[in-house]
Amino acid sequence: MPPEVLLEMARPIIHHRTPEFSAILDQARERMQPLLGTKREVILLASSGSGAMEASVTNLLAPGDEAIFVNGGKFGERWGRILKAHGMVPHEIIVEWGRAVRPEQIIDALRARPNARAVFVQASETSTCAVHPIAEIGAAMRGRDVMLIVDGITSVGVFEQRMDEWGVDALVTGSQKALMLPPGLAMIALSDRALARASELKTPRFYFDLQRELRLQRDEHTTAWTAAVSLILGLNKALEMIHAEGLPRVYARHRLMAEAARAAGPALGLGLIAPDNPAPGVSGLLTPPGVDGAKVVRHMRDVLGVSVQGGQDQMKGKLVRIGHMGHVGPFDMLVAIGALELALEAGGYRFQVGAGVQAVQERLHRETWS
Amino acid sequence: MPPEVLLEMARPIIHHRTPEFSAILDQARERMQPLLGTKREVILLASSGSGAMEASVTNLLAPGDEAIFVNGGKFGERWGRILKAHGMVPHEIIVEWGRAVRPEQIIDALRARPNARAVFVQASETSTCAVHPIAEIGAAMRGRDVMLIVDGITSVGVFEQRMDEWGVDALVTGSQKALMLPPGLAMIALSDRALARASELKTPRFYFDLQRELRLQRDEHTTAWTAAVSLILGLNKALEMIHAEGLPRVYARHRLMAEAARAAGPALGLGLIAPDNPAPGVSGLLTPPGVDGAKVVRHMRDVLGVSVQGGQDQMKGKLVRIGHMGHVGPFDMLVAIGALELALEAGGYRFQVGAGVQAVQERLHRETWS
Numbered sequence: 001m002p003p004e005v006l007l008e009m010a011r012p013i014i015h016h017r018t019p020e021f022s023a024i025l026d027q028a029r030e031r032m033q034p035l036l037g038t039k040r041e042v043i044l045l046a047s048s049g050s051g052a053m054e055a056s057v058t059n060l061l062a063p064g065d066e067a068i069f070v071n072g073g074k075f076g077e078r079w080g081r082i083l084k085a086h087g088m089v090p091h092e093i094i095v096e097w098g099r100a101v102r103p104e105q106i107i108d109a110l111r112a113r114p115n116a117r118a119v120f121v122q123a124s125e126t127s128t129c130a131v132h133p134i135a136e137i138g139a140a141m142r143g144r145d146v147m148l149i150v151d152g153i154t155s156v157g158v159f160e161q162r163m164d165e166w167g168v169d170a171l172v173t174g175s176q177k178a179l180m181l182p183p184g185l186a187m188i189a190l191s192d193r194a195l196a197r198a199s200e201l202k203t204p205r206f207y208f209d210l211q212r213e214l215r216l217q218r219d220e221h222t223t224a225w226t227a228a229v230s231l232i233l234g235l236n237k238a239l240e241m242i243h244a245e246g247l248p249r250v251y252a253r254h255r256l257m258a259e260a261a262r263a264a265g266p267a268l269g270l271g272l273i274a275p276d277n278p279a280p281g282v283s284g285l286l287t288p289p290g291v292d293g294a295k296v297v298r299h300m301r302d303v304l305g306v307s308v309q310g311g312q313d314q315m316k317g318k319l320v321r322i323g324h325m326g327h328v329g330p331f332d333m334l335v336a337i338g339a340l341e342l343a344l345e346a347g348g349y350r351f352q353v354g355a356g357v358q359a360v361q362e363r364l365h366r367e368t369w370s
Numbered sequence: 371m372p373p374e375v376l377l378e379m380a381r382p383i384i385h386h387r388t389p390e391f392s393a394i395l396d397q398a399r400e401r402m403q404p405l406l407g408t409k410r411e412v413i414l415l416a417s418s419g420s421g422a423m424e425a426s427v428t429n430l431l432a433p434g435d436e437a438i439f440v441n442g443g444k445f446g447e448r449w450g451r452i453l454k455a456h457g458m459v460p461h462e463i464i465v466e467w468g469r470a471v472r473p474e475q476i477i478d479a480l481r482a483r484p485n486a487r488a489v490f491v492q493a494s495e496t497s498t499c500a501v502h503p504i505a506e507i508g509a510a511m512r513g514r515d516v517m518l519i520v521d522g523i524t525s526v527g528v529f530e531q532r533m534d535e536w537g538v539d540a541l542v543t544g545s546q547k548a549l550m551l552p553p554g555l556a557m558i559a560l561s562d563r564a565l566a567r568a569s570e571l572k573t574p575r576f577y578f579d580l581q582r583e584l585r586l587q588r589d590e591h592t593t594a595w596t597a598a599v600s601l602i603l604g605l606n607k608a609l610e611m612i613h614a615e616g617l618p619r620v621y622a623r624h625r626l627m628a629e630a631a632r633a634a635g636p637a638l639g640l641g642l643i644a645p646d647n648p649a650p651g652v653s654g655l656l657t658p659p660g661v662d663g664a665k666v667v668r669h670m671r672d673v674l675g676v677s678v679q680g681g682q683d684q685m686k687g688k689l690v691r692i693g694h695m696g697h698v699g700p701f702d703m704l705v706a707i708g709a710l711e712l713a714l715e716a717g718g719y720r721f722q723v724g725a726g727v728q729a730v731q732e733r734l735h736r737e738t739w740s
Binding site: 001006007009010011012013015016017018046047048049050051054057058063081082085086087174176182183184185204205206207208209224225226227228229230231301307309 | 371376377379380381382383385386387388416417418419420421424428433451452455456457544546552553554555574575576577578579595596597598599600601671677679
C-alpha cells in the first residue's frame with residue numbers, strides 16, 4: 001500500500017452521516033467509474049469482494065432460476081457455491097486450469113439451457129493466473145435476454161474494463177488488489193437491465209440490498225448501513241493517485257510487470273500455468289518436477305521476505321504465483337524473480353543462476369515506463 | 371480514535387493468509403471475550419454491525435419461523451425488517467421511545483406466541499439513549515426453548531455484558547463505537563444452543579455463514595473470506611489498550627460521563643429522553659419547546675466543531691444525543707455541554723449560562739476517575 005493511502009486512513013475519523021463524508025463518498029464513486037468502464041452508478045459495500053459476488057446473485061436472480069457459471073479455478077467455483085447456497089440452479093462450464101473459456105462454450109451452454117437467466121464468469125481467475133475474454137463473451141451474448149455478471153476483483157484497475165461497451169450487467173470488485181487498500185470494501189455497478197431485474201425480485205436480502213444502497217448513495221450521498229469510512233477515505237486517495245498516474249500508464253505498467261515475470265519462465269526452464277491467456281495482475285510459474293512448490297513459496301516468504309502465493313487445490317505444491325497488482329513497479333519483478341531463483345536453488349533445482357533476472361531485465365530495458 | 375490505533379492501522383499491510391496474521395486474529399478474538407462476558411468463540415466478520423445482525427437471523431432461524439422483537443427505537447425496528455426480509459414471521463413488542471421493555475412483556479409475548487423460536491432485543495437502543503434489561507430478560511426466559519439474541523453494538527465495551535451468565539444465545543457488536551475503530555468490522559458470539567440450531571438450518575446464507583467462519587477462525591486461524599486486515603490489526607491494539615486500562619475502569623468511566631452529561635439536563639431545564647433507564651454510552655437531552663433541535667445540532671457541529679447527533683423519526687428536531695463511547699474522557703463532557711449551552715443560546719433559549727457546565731463539574735469532582 002502507498003504511504004499516502006496509509007496516512008490518509010490514519011487521519012482522525014469523520015462521522016459517516018456528515019456533509020464532509022458525503023463529498024468524499026461521491027468523489028470516490030465517481031472516480032471508480034473509469035476503472036470499470038462505466039457511466040453507471042458505482043455502489044460501495046462494507047464487505048470483502050465475496051460479499052459483492054453474493055449481492056450480484058441475490059439481487060439479480062430468484063431461487064429456482066437457472067444460471068451458467070464458468071469454473072476455471074477457485075473463484076469460478078465460488079460462483080457455483082453462492083448460486084447453490086441461495087437455491088438457484090447452477091450449470092457449470094468446466095475449464096481446464098490456466099485455460100480461458102471460449103465464447104462458443106458459453107453459447108453452447110446457453111443453447112443447452114435456454115432458461116438460464118445469467119452467466120457468471122471471472123475477468124481474471126486469480127487462482128490460475130488466467131483471463132477470460134469478457135469482451136468476446138459479451139459480443140457473443142449480445143441480443144440475448146441473459147445477464148453477464150463478471151468478477152473483476154483482479155482485473156479492475158489492472159487492465160482495461162469496458163463494462164458498458166462489452167454489455168456487462170454487473171461488475172464486481174474489491175479494495176485490496178489494484179486499488180491498493182486493505183480488504184473490507186467492495187464495489188459493484190449494474191446495467192439498466194440488471195437494475196430492472198433487481199427491482200422485480202424479492203429474493204431474501206438485507207445487508208446486500210443493492211437497490212437500497214444505490215438509492216441512498218446516489219440520492220442521499222450516504223450508505224444504507226454504517227460505511228467503512230476509513231477505507232472509503234483511503235479509496236478516494238488511491239483513486240486520486242491512480243488518475244494522476246493515468247489509467248493508460250497504470251495498465252501499461254501492469255502489462256510490463258506481467259511480461260517481465262513471465263519472461264523468467266523459459267529462462268529458468270519453468271512452465272507457465274496460463275501460457276496463452278495470462279493475467280496482467282498475477283503470474284504463475286510452474287515449479288519443476290521434484291521441487292516442492294510449497295517449500296519454494298515458504299522459503300521466499302519466511303527466509304527472503306518476498307511474499308508470493310502457492311498453488312491451490314490441484315496445483316498445490318506445483319505453482320508459484322507472483323502478484324503484481326497496485327502499488328508495485330517493474331523493478332519489483334527483479335526482486336521477485338531473484339528470490340524465486342534462490343528458493344529454487346535451495347530446493348535442489350539446478351539451473352543457470354541469474355538467467356531469470358537477466359530475462360526480466362531484458363524485458364524491462366526495451367520499455368520506458370516511468 | 372486513539373492515535374495508537376490509527377498508527378497501528380497505518381503499518382504496512384500484512385497478507386491475510388500468513389502465520390503473522392493468524393496470531394493477531396487469535397489474540398484479538400480472545401481479547402474480545404471478556405467484553406462480551408463469554409467463554410464462547412468470538413467470530414469476526416468484514417461488515418458493519420448490521421451484517422452481523424442479519425447473520426444472527428439467517429443462521430439461527432428458518433423462513434416461516436416466528437420470532438419476537440422489541441421495537442423501542444430505530445435499531446429495534448431494524449430487527450423486524452431483517453426478519454421480514456428473510457421470510458420469518460416477526461411479532462413486535464412496541465416500547466415507547468426512551469423506555470425499557472419489561473421482562474413481563476417478553477414473557478407475555480412468548481405466551482401469546484408459543485411457537486416463537488427467538489427474542490431479538492437491543493442491550494442499548496442508540497436512537498433513544500435507553501437500555502433494555504438483558505440480565506432480567508434472560509432470567510425470565512430461562513428454561514424455555516427460546517433463543518435470546520442481543521444487539522450489543524453500543525453496549526459491548528461500554529458497560530458490563532455477561533453473555534454466558536445471562537443466557538444470551540447470540541451477542542452482536544461492531545467496531546466503531548466503544549472499540550474505538552473505524553466502521554467495517556463486526557463481531558458475534560453464539561451459545562451452544564445457537565450453534566446447534568445453526569447446524570440444523572439450511573436458511574440461504576453465504577457471506578455470513580457463521581458455522582463456516584467459526585470453523586475457519588477457530589481451527590484454521592484464518593477467515594472464510596478475505597479478512598478486514600487493517601481493522602483487525604487496529605482491533606487487537608484497541609483491545610490491548612482497553613485491557614491495560616482495565617474493564618472495571620473503562621465501565622466506570624462511561625458511567626461517569628453519562629451521569630455528568632445527564633446532570634446538565636435539570637440544570638439547563640432540559641428533559642431527558644430516557645430518565646429511568648439511561649444508556650451509559652449515549653445521553654439524550656430534549657431540546658426545549660420553540661427551539662429547533664436540528665439547528666442546535668448543526669450549530670454545535672458546524673460552528674463549534676463539537677460532533678453530536680440529533681433525533682431520528684418522531685424525535686427529529688427534539689433531541690440532542692451526546693455519544694460518549696470509547697476514546698473519550700470525563701472532561702469531554704464539559705466541552706459537549708459547553709457547546710450545547712452556546713448552541714441553545716444561539717437558538718433563542720433563555721437560561722442561566724454556565725449552569726450546565728457547573729452541573730457537569732459538580733458531578734465530576736465527586737469522583738476520581740484517573
